[in-house]
Amino acid sequence: MLATLIYRSQPTGAFDPSGLAELVGKAWLQNVQLQVTGILLFDGEHFLQVLEGPLASVNTVFARINHDTRHHNVVELLRDFAPHRRFANHGMLLLDLQKQRPAAVLRAILRFGTLKYQLASNDRVYKFIRHFIASSGHTAGVRHTAPDQWRFVVKTPPFLTGAAPDSADQPCQFAFQPIIEPQREKISSLEALIRGPGGGSPQEYFSTIAPEKLHEADLASKGWALAMARRLGIGNHKVAINLLPMSLVKIPGAVDILLDHITRNHLRPGQIIVEVTEDEVISGYEEFTWAIRQLRAAGIGLAIDDFGSGFAGLSLLAKFQPDKLKIDRTLVTDIHLHGPKQAIVKAIIECCAELQIAVVAEGVEKIEEWCWLEAVGIQRFQGFLFARPMLNGVSPVSWPQRVIK
Structure with a gap:
């Protein structure tokens, strides 16, 4: 060959x-x-x-x-x-x-x-x-800072850690992971990541649910997520919750149910970001569009999660113009070594700049990845390099600081 x-x-x-x-x-x-x-x-x-x-x-x-x-x-x-x-x-x-x-x-x-x-x-x-x-004579690549120009300082965020679940028979728990702006040393939002009742993986939790009950359970779980966010004392911080797109279509009054969860937990709609993934077929575009309009009218933010991992990302981006777009980790991993990934991410950044959409790079694990992504203009990051998800809490954040030589 x-x-x-x-x-x-x-x-x-x-x-x-x-x-x-x-x-x-x-x-x-x-x-x-x-x-x-x-x-x-x-x-x-x-x-x-x-x-x-x-x-x-x-x-x-x-x-x-x-x-x-x-x-x-x-x-x-x-x-x-x-x-x-x-x-x-x-x-x-x-x-x-x-x-x-x-x-x-x-x-x-x-x-x-x-x-x-x-x-x-x-x-x-x-x-x-x-x-x-x-x-030749210009830059053939991206001039980013070298990893040895940075050190990381660990700081504990101002949230309660180790909060207990709301109920002993709670069907799921949540791990929280911060989305940060490293150069401003600011936590942009917290993502609530679903876990099984004993803290196991999302797959473990969803495998226990009958297929016909999947979307009902998905929507109901957001009540538990917001209850935990309240107990962690998130203040004015934003919290991102993941919803299957069809949960907004198949569950009657889905947006009203979500707004009720928000109100009961003394949060504001403007603090909530609904993240929809592109990996589930949206069979009811009209109903989904109406639900998104209701979310936006209530002041709830919208993000496309795992952008680049599925088949419907560009369609969702063109149709709904979200507040935030999260670049999937498959594009982020080793991007400093991979020209095709770099070209795709540059195009995403340029497109989002035209549409005034904030970009988040998720799954960042290596300092080299962060250096390259930061150099091309991304300001918000999520990944193990900065903070891991913590069950019923928010882990300390590693903030990059430039080494003075």
Whole structure:
């Protein structure tokens, strides 16, 4: 199987530009033995490398590249498969944009990759190369802070911890996790995450409910969530509750039931954010639309949760324009290493900026992820890096502070 891999990276202080030709010469010999071909472009600030060959060989070369301390911020841009090589008989071709004019580089690439080897001006790999060359002299990626520029200071939030459930026969419990704005050291809201009666997983809880009772139980559980929020002493903070979209459709008077839960627990509608996921089929769009209008008219906020994990996210975004959009952890995980995820998240941010929708990155576990996401303009975050969910309470928050050197 012939694989294609493209990555971008930046040189570190350990890289000596004068030794670039020698470095490529050694790589050429190693790549020939592995039947890997490709090119390396360098513009003084970034590398762009194309690798082609057997899948196992390309993976071997890329693993070696990832451990090379002469560069960092290695971002995978493309993994693909092809019937033919684009670059034949070259273990590694070096093209230095500091020494060659862009037009000459492009001509050289087209010469080395002839039509016989499926390289033409409309080829996808060629377009990556052309974009890199056009971006030379600007930033080819995102200039974010390095992880070692930050330390974390743990502070306990002003909420009660270890509050007891409202009733001994309560069918579910809730763990609360803060959504924070790190640079302002502010808790934006608390998300109430459903747990089983003994603190088990959401799957454990919902597995005990008959399918025909699922939406009724989903809506009823929000009363327990808001009761716990009240006992935690959330004050004027907001609390986010997750609702299956069809719970608003199938349960008569669902919005009135929710408003009753809010009133009984001495909270205000403006403190509540209803998060709907995109992974449940909405079969009654008219009824759902009417329920959303009722929520908004009452002052309750709306968020799309797990955006990017399902099939209906763009449709929900276009139809309902929520107050908040939460980017799913599948897009967040290792985003600092993954070009396609970066492109998608940048597009989401740009779209939400046009629509005045707040963006939350959820599932943030690594400081590298946070550094990249913060650099592209995201201000609100949720994840283990900052605070884990706590059953019947809110755990201490780890706040990032810049290291002064």
